[in-house]
């Protein structure tokens with residue numbers, strides 16, 4: 001499926017979300033998932049906007065499962081706000097991994113598990129992966145291959161069009177058991193069920209209780225280090241110092257944000273950010289294409305402090321974001337779906353609080 005990059009196409013994708021089919025089939029690799037995450041992650045759509053669009057067409061009961069999944073995203077984002085860079089470390093308990101490298105067969109898509117190997121090729125070819133395949137890959141890497149989650153999370157983030165540091169790192173940690181009470185395992189039966197395949201004889205073809213005790217299979221012994229570097233475009237922005245400056249980044253490309261303000265609009269690509277968290281050429285092209293949803297936006301590759309004559313603009317505005325707290329000027333607060341909900345110490349606690357907030361607002 002080709003993902004649109006024009007705003008009309010994005011809104012049309014949003015209008016086609018089938019929440020009933022979603023509730024029934026989302027776990028299947030051919031299920032009716034929305035593919036909205038690239039637009040949520042890049043800020044083209046906001047969570048309340050998606051929720052409201054869905055609830056304008058469906059009852060809350062029908063949309064329940066979909067909103068519940070959106071709440072996962074909100075939860076991860078708010079964890080990032082709350083804990084900052086702590087989310088990049090083993091969060092609740094250490095993983096006790098055998099090593100910190102990636103697994104060569106996962107990088108090559110040659111584990112011998114057909115669904116995973118096809119998934120890796122799909123990731124390289126399209127930048128998208130179904131949630132279950134992400135979970136399967138992370139489980140094989142961390143809990144069967146006993147590699148630490150961080151290097152592989154960085155590899156996956158590099159390739160995902162929806163790459164989001166909070167959803168990514170905390171999902172890897174959830175699978176590895178450093179952000180959850182227990183590690184997540186999948187066996188071949190589970191993979192076959194949700195991918196409608198019938199492969200047998202693989203290292204995952206065993207009962208669940210055996211999985212935590214499996215010695216590292218030969219297919220997962222070789223380690224590798226992928227080369228992850230971001231190529232940033234040359235920039236040629238011409239700014240008018242008489243007008244305010246609106247700063248966008250690869251997570252805040254919202255065409256509706258302060259749309260009536262007569263201002264310089266700049267997609268700022270900071271080399272230091274992409275050095276720390278590199279993305280592939282495909283991801284960068286996607287970001288640049290999506291940026292065109294914002295009328296008049298210009299691209300600038302520079303650190304924010306190096307923007308010429310920064311002090312001369314009559315105002316500097318950005319959308320607040322945990323990775324870009326160093327921007328100068330006014331930072332507009334994020335809008336949440338459940339601003340009243342408390343984070344608690346698990347997603348379950350958070351969701352309970354969201355449900356309570358929902359009941360309160362519908363009384």
Ligand SMILES: Cc1cc2nc3c(=O)[nH]c(=O)nc-3n(C[C@H](O)[C@H](O)[C@H](O)COP(=O)(O)OP(=O)(O)OC[C@H]3O[C@@H](n4cnc5c(N)ncnc54)[C@H](O)[C@@H]3O)c2cc1C
Pocket residue numbers: 026032033034035036037038040041069070071072073076129130131132134135138156157160162163164165167168169171172175
């Ligand atoms: C190892 C791993 C890495 C991940 N990395 C990312 C990432 O970098 N960026 C990212 O956006 N998501 C990530 N996810 C979460 C999830 O896989 C994707 O959000 C989802 O698959 C996106 O596809 P979709 O839009 O079709 O989802 P749908 O199933 O249609 O869900 C609708 C929306 O709900 C949210 N959502 C659904 N499931 C999850 C989830 N498990 N966690 C958080 N939000 C969810 C997303 O915003 C998604 O767009 C990761 C999950 C795992 C297990």
